[in-house]
Amino acid sequence: DGKTIVTASDDKTAKVWETTTGKLVSTLIGHSSNVRNANFSRDGKTIVTASWDNTAKVWETTTGKLVSTLTGHTFYVNNANFSPDGKTIVTASADNTARVWKTTTGKLVSTLNEHTSNVNNANFSPNGKTIVTASSDGTAKVWKTKTGKLLSTLTAHTSYVINANFSPDGKTIVTASADNTAKVWETTTGKLVSTLTAHISTVNNANFSPDGKTIVTASDDKTAKVWE
DSSP states (O other), X not given: OOSEEEEEOTTSEEEEEXXXXXXXXEEEEOOSSOXXXXXXXXXXXXXXXXXXXXXXXXXXXXXXXXXXXXXXXXXXXXXXXXXXXXXXXXXXXXXXXXXXXXXXXXXXXXXXXXXXXXXXXXXXXXXXXXXXXXXXXXXXXXEETTTOOEEEEEEOOSSOEEEEEEOTTSSEEEEEETTSEEEEEETTTOOEEEEEEOOSSOEEEEEEOTTSSOEEEEETTSOEEEEX
């Protein structure tokens, strides 16, 4: 609802704040290393944090109470995101895997383990039925959420894939890479649709507009670019 903000810090905590006043609401204390990312569930009632202590943790937003700890990764957890319905979480790890978990219990649902290098990010499709992972092995992969089955591999980048996101309708994916490009793909087939070439340095992120008609890319070349 935009009323609160969550921040992730190298001080091993995440903090929740009131947007308008900047007042501290709660401090999420429990990680033993840097907190690399923090995200709200869609209803705003819970938060997931990803840490270099090899875990992710789920918290109550208003109280800061720890709900569950997602334990199983053997190296840094780079990112963690809720499914659209908030019932599951996907984590991306430097142990070359992504994992899917039950939010309330922390129970492991499936392990996505076909990458050969760090998984830098993992995101759910808008309907929650599929997941896309971005890896330093130069690929992105699409998976079935419930089973962990690999559906397609997006292969064309010549360096690390740093991020991957679904379009609002879930039919296409955009990937951002250290090869200075972003690429657009068909979700079901893994077919390359277009390559966004104009940046002169690493593209760190790429995201669709809410209507899916445009994409914005962010780069180490100190620019962002908007594309059809």
